[in-house]
Each structure stands twice: as structure tokens, then as C-alpha cells.
Amino acid sequence: MDNPRHDPDRWGPTVLRPGELTAADRASWTAMQSKAHLHGSPELANPFLSPEFALALGRCRRGVRIAVVREDGEPAAFFAYQRTAAGVGRALGLGVSDSQGVVHRPGFRWDARAMLRACGLAVWEFDHLVQGQAAFEAGATGRFASPVIDTADGYDAYLAHLRAHSPKFLKSVQAKERRLHRQVGGVRYVHDERDPAALRTLMRWKSAQYRRTGRSDRFAQEWIVRLVDHLFHTRGESFAGLLSVLYAGGRPIAAHFGPRSERIISNWFPAYDPEFAKYSPGLLMQLKIAEAAAAEGIAYIDLGRGQKEYKDSLKTREIMVSEGWVMRRHPVAFGHRAHRAPLRALRNTVVERPELFAPADKLLKRMGEIRSGRFHM
Known part of the structure; x- marks a missing residue:
């Protein structure tokens, strides 16, 4: 466990719906992003990690939540995510977002399972986790280059x-x-x-x-x-x-x-x-x-x-991004991983190996031609 001062069980993050985020919290979130490059974490300034993106997604998708961690009454970290009623958590905008993770003050640390428990999540899945998220990186199943x-x-x-x-x-x-x-x-x-x-x-x-x-x-x-x-x-x-x-x-x-x-x-x-x-x-x-x-x-x-x-x-x-999931020992978590892992492994095997990607890409284009009526024998 990390420093108890940063233990979610003790500092108890407040979980908010997007509309409940105050103007002061938004300003603190933005300030953290603005100064991130000064503290060696430039990737935290990515617009997909901004409060504006979280609020926009909250208008278009259900289950968007924001966990706000405070220290001495001031925001220390913001963790935006999506969840289902069963407790399956996904990175904010999973599938369309190119940057995911916790936006935080310098030196802030957290325990992944304690964070999930505090947010009511059995599992949290990501596919573009930014660098420097040690607690979540432990659950990474692959790392990929982002030019x-x-x-x-x-x-x-x-x-x-x-x-x-x-x-x-x-x-x-x-x-x-x-x-x-x-x-x-x-x-x-x-x-x-x-x-x-x-x-x-x-x-x-x-x-x-x-x-x-x-x-x-x-x-x-x-x-x-x-x-x-x-x-x-x-x-x-x-x-x-x-x-x-x-x-x-x-x-x-x-x-x-x-x-x-x-x-x-x-x-x-x-x-x-x-x-x-x-x-x-x-x-x-x-x-x-x-x-x-x-x-x-x-x-x-x-x-x-x-x-x-x-x-x-x-x-x-x-720069490098990671994909994977962090889990609690919970049936929902194991079931979600059992369903998602084979699909993700197959996709990555095809994409990362040229001898497989080229014919797969050719097949997809051929299917596209057939669907659009442009295919000729």
C-alpha cells in the first residue's frame, strides 16, 4: 500500500456526476494540466484528459463519473471514467479517446484496487493509458507507440x-x-x-x-x-x-x-x-x-x-500508451476479462504483425468495395 495519506480508503474520493463538478474544481483540474509539463508529466495536458472532454462525454453517454480526491480540502487528483450498473468500469471514451488516466498533483500516488473500490468498480479497462500511472500500469497487458x-x-x-x-x-x-x-x-x-x-x-x-x-x-x-x-x-x-x-x-x-x-x-x-x-x-x-x-x-x-x-x-x-485492466477479486471483473481478453489479443496480434495485417487489411478493403458496390470480378 502507498503512503496512507494517499489511501482512497482514508481520503475518500468524492464521486460526482459531470454536472456536479464545481467551477472551482474545474479550475483546479485545468491548472494541474497547465503545469503538468513543469513536473515531468507533459502527457497529462492531453485534451482527452480535460474536464471539458469529460463534461461533453457526460452529455452524450450514460455512466460518466468523476472521482475527486482532496488533500487538506484542496483537489489533489481527478479520475474520470464510465461505469455500468454492474460495476464494470471503462476509461472515459474508451474506443475514441487517445489518452486516459488520472490527472493529479506532483507526487500523488494511489492504490489501484482501493481506488476501484472507492468508485464502486469491479474492473477498469483502458486502451490508451498515459505514462506515469504506476498503479494502473501494473494491470497493463501491452504497451504501444503513439507517434x-x-x-x-x-x-x-x-x-x-x-x-x-x-x-x-x-x-x-x-x-x-x-x-x-x-x-x-x-x-x-x-x-x-x-x-x-x-x-x-x-x-x-x-x-x-x-x-x-x-x-x-x-x-x-x-x-x-x-x-x-x-x-x-x-x-x-x-x-x-x-x-x-x-x-x-x-x-x-x-x-x-x-x-x-x-x-x-x-x-x-x-x-x-x-x-x-x-x-x-x-x-x-x-x-x-x-x-x-x-x-x-x-x-x-x-x-x-x-x-x-x-x-x-x-x-x-x-510516446507510449498502455492497454489492459485493473481488477478487484470480484466475479464481474473475472467475467468481463474472460469476455474481452481473447478479442483484444486477436486484434493486437493482427495489427502488430505485418504478415497478418496486410492480408487482413486487404480483406477489409475488399469487403468495403462489395458493400459500396464498387467490386468487380
């Missing part, structure tokens, strides 16, 4: 990195931008687009991409559409839903929507118009986002867990 683009030193420094590590990639994208300008028309980038119609266009492109590649269409789920809509209209110095759009010849050809905090932009929903695929508009847009992020003082862009060729070309380094 990032560092922008703190400015865009010129980033371009210098690309010239040194991805010279062919950079030259190709820059050449395609010139060709796009000549053949289609003036290229214009809007970093913070406020037109809701542009957001609808992005959702339409992304849905088509999911179907085309045989993936499940996230925007077919009403709660995800409502979440994105709500975040799009959430704006503040510490958090905003950021829609970025690349135009050519007056037409939108690529777009990205994702949350941003003071220091981090999360790459969430990028998409482009397939009609302009030969110009690689998605990659060009990523460079534009990096340029604007550097100008705004953003520390880095989190490209998200998952091995993709374009991420390898864009990244400057990687």
Missing part, C-alpha cells in the same frame, strides 16, 4: 527534422502542393474553421472512408456525432474543438477535427476528398496543422496509437 510531432521549437525546426529523416516524403508533398496550386487553384488553409457545414463535409468524407476500407463507421453512431458537435462548439483558452480545413480552388479538399489543450493537439478525425487523392491533400494538411501549431506555441501534436506509414514519415518521436 507525435514536436512543434515547440518552431516550424523551421520541424522542417529541418523532416529533411534529415524523411527527405523524399517532404519533397514529394511540397511538389504536390505546387502541382495542386497550378492545376486546381489557389491553396488556402484555415486552422480554426468555424463553419458547421465544413464539419459536416468532414464527417461525410470520414464515413465514406470507413465504408471504403471495410471499417466500422463511427459517425453512424449518434453519440459520436453529438460528441463531435458539442466539442466543435466548445471554445476556451485551455480547451477547444479544432476544425482545420485545406481549400484548393475555393473547394474544401481535406479537413481534420480534434480537441486541443493549451499545449497539445490530438489528431482525431482526419479525412480528404478522394477526388484529389493524387495530390495527397491529407499529408499536406498535416504539415499546415504543424505550421499553425508551432506559431501558436503548441508543444506537440499527438498522432495517436497505431502504425501507419504516414505517421512514420511525419513523427519526430514516440
Whole structure:
């Protein structure tokens, strides 16, 4: 057991519904995130760990709860999660969130099982646990790289990195931008687009991409559409839903929507118009986002867990995230793990092994062609 002062059985976290979180608590939560990089925990500033994301998800999904731990009357940690009536806990936004864990003061420690007991959870499942969460990391079943683009030193420094590590990639994208300008028309980038119609266009492109590649269409789920809509209209110095759009010849050809905090932009929903695929508009847009992020003082862009060729070309380094679950000795916990573990192991085996991923990806795309009526024998 950790220091008794940090024992959930003794300091008794207060479990709140999102609407019960006070303005003072929100301010403390945001302050912890703002100062996290000064205490060696920059990942805690991720927008998916913000109070705004927790409150937005609480408007769209049931079972969102926030455990507030206090020391000497002041907030010391915030643990946002989702739970079922049976006590099955999931990381906030499991399946769509790229960063999960406890936001806390420097030096704060906790015991995982005691925390779960205090929150009424038999098990807590995660798939993007940030680094430095020792109590929860003990339950990790795998660790995965999440590529990032560092922008703190400015865009010129980033371009210098690309010239040194991805010279062919950079030259190709820059050449395609010139060709796009000549053949289609003036290229214009809007970093913070406020037109809701542009957001609808992005959702339409992304849905088509999911179907085309045989993936499940996230925007077919009403709660995800409502979440994105709500975040799009959430704006503040510490958090905003950021829609970025690349135009050519007056037409939108690529777009990205994702949350941003003071220091981090999360790459969430990028998409482009397939009609302009030969110009690689998605990659060009990523460079534009990096340029604007550097100008705004953003520390880095989190490209998200998952091995993709374009991420390898864009990244400057990687951070690590974990997946797994922490459990109490409880029948519900054992039953949940027995159900989830085989599915998760199979998915990771396919994704992490190229000799399996390539044919699986090809099969999914073939299925997408069949569903969209584009398949020919």
C-alpha cells in the first residue's frame, strides 16, 4: 500500500456526476494540466484528459463519473471514467479517446484496487493509458507507440527534422502542393474553421472512408456525432474543438477535427476528398496543422496509437500508451476479462504483425468495395 495519506480508503474520493463538478474544481483540474509539463508529466495536458472532454462525454453517454480526491480540502487528483450498473468500469471514451488516466498533483500516488473500490468498480479497462500511472500500469497487458510531432521549437525546426529523416516524403508533398496550386487553384488553409457545414463535409468524407476500407463507421453512431458537435462548439483558452480545413480552388479538399489543450493537439478525425487523392491533400494538411501549431506555441501534436506509414514519415518521436485492466477479486471483473481478453489479443496480434495485417487489411478493403458496390470480378 502507498503512503496512507494517499489511501482512497482514508481520503475518500468524492464521486460526482459531470454536472456536479464545481467551477472551482474545474479550475483546479485545468491548472494541474497547465503545469503538468513543469513536473515531468507533459502527457497529462492531453485534451482527452480535460474536464471539458469529460463534461461533453457526460452529455452524450450514460455512466460518466468523476472521482475527486482532496488533500487538506484542496483537489489533489481527478479520475474520470464510465461505469455500468454492474460495476464494470471503462476509461472515459474508451474506443475514441487517445489518452486516459488520472490527472493529479506532483507526487500523488494511489492504490489501484482501493481506488476501484472507492468508485464502486469491479474492473477498469483502458486502451490508451498515459505514462506515469504506476498503479494502473501494473494491470497493463501491452504497451504501444503513439507517434507525435514536436512543434515547440518552431516550424523551421520541424522542417529541418523532416529533411534529415524523411527527405523524399517532404519533397514529394511540397511538389504536390505546387502541382495542386497550378492545376486546381489557389491553396488556402484555415486552422480554426468555424463553419458547421465544413464539419459536416468532414464527417461525410470520414464515413465514406470507413465504408471504403471495410471499417466500422463511427459517425453512424449518434453519440459520436453529438460528441463531435458539442466539442466543435466548445471554445476556451485551455480547451477547444479544432476544425482545420485545406481549400484548393475555393473547394474544401481535406479537413481534420480534434480537441486541443493549451499545449497539445490530438489528431482525431482526419479525412480528404478522394477526388484529389493524387495530390495527397491529407499529408499536406498535416504539415499546415504543424505550421499553425508551432506559431501558436503548441508543444506537440499527438498522432495517436497505431502504425501507419504516414505517421512514420511525419513523427519526430514516440510516446507510449498502455492497454489492459485493473481488477478487484470480484466475479464481474473475472467475467468481463474472460469476455474481452481473447478479442483484444486477436486484434493486437493482427495489427502488430505485418504478415497478418496486410492480408487482413486487404480483406477489409475488399469487403468495403462489395458493400459500396464498387467490386468487380
